[in-house]
Amino acid sequence: MFQEERMQLIVEHLRKHNRISADDIVALFDVSRDTARRDLIKLEEQDAIIRTRGGAILPPPPQEFRSYKDRLLDVSEEKRAIGKLAAAIVRQGEIIILDSSTTVQACAENLNGKSCTIITNSIHSADLLSNHTAVQIRLLGGKVDKEQRYVYGTSVIETLSHYYVDKAFIGIGGITMDGFSASEEEGKIKHQMMKAAKKVVVLADQSKFDRRYGYRFADWSLVDVLITDQWPTKEWLVFLAEQQVEILIPEPTDDKEL
Template structure:
């Protein structure tokens, strides 16, 4: 079988099964691991796949970047559960950072009654927290993105470099084993937020796994805890154990009998 034929079959396998390992290529096509590796390298050079540890996945299709207002309409129960669990990690008197993601905003919604200081670039979260009398708010200053409802720019990044906080809660555009990605403006801010914190908690539902945006801003060495809505695959769990990242899952909501 010619390489081009084999590569086409690899893509067809990925469309059906979402991922493929080098061992599967060896088994399916009766080739050596070196041949499987060369196939994956060539497919990656053609931007047809994203190589992962031991295999490959298909790149995510381009997604329209919708406004923050529209994203708020689609905050799922899973994201709300993640946010509630994140808020439970905040202790009285702590200084914390909240980024501008909708999942992290769900954390802000559950901070009522906790005496803490929140540093954020999210206009929406700052407005929401203004109703929580015990929460002190420090809204970062800079350029305002009216569509996405957050503050960005060099002044935000410079100010963050002076903070040292107990915890940072970070929402993610895309997660791979290589690290975290988002838009460039958001990514630069998230990176500074992570560097400012003693403990970094990433909030991400299952839809964010194995997806990438255009700007990679951090790797797993900066992360202490991952809160997600369901247990990831065995490969992911093994990887996170190697990275010494704790996984937290919200308790499932039990349906009440009528």
């Protein structure tokens, strides 16, 4: 088999399975590891893949900035389950930070009147929580993004630098083993939120794994807990164990009870 033909089949495999390892290439095409490595290098040079530790993934699609209202319409059951589990680990009396992501907003929806203090830049979450008399809300001040329904700017980052909180709940644009990425404006705020917290909890469904956005705002040293909707691959489990990150997975729901 010629290299170009094999490379095309590698990309097709990635489209079906999202990732491929060097061992997969060796087994699928009966080639040496050196040949598999050369194939991956050439595909990376063509911007067809992103190489990872031991394999490759497809590059993410062009970043699309939809309005917050549109993103709320697409909040999946997986994200809602992640948000519900995140709310369950909030303790009475805690001071917590909620960022402006839709997955974290699902956490706000499930706080169910817990007596706690919420610091957030999310206009939507602040409005939602205003109905809970037991919740104290501190909406950060700054410029308002009317489309994305959050507050941003240097004043937000400056104010966050003075806080010390129990937990920060952070939604992610993309996760790789190199760290976390989002848009630059959001990323700077998320980074400061993480620095302010005793415990950082990242909320991310499996679609965020092995995706990169334009701005890397934090690495794994800042993260204590990852809540996701299904168990990651063996490669990721090994990596997360090395990083000493606790993984929490929502229990499956029984559709018969719904």
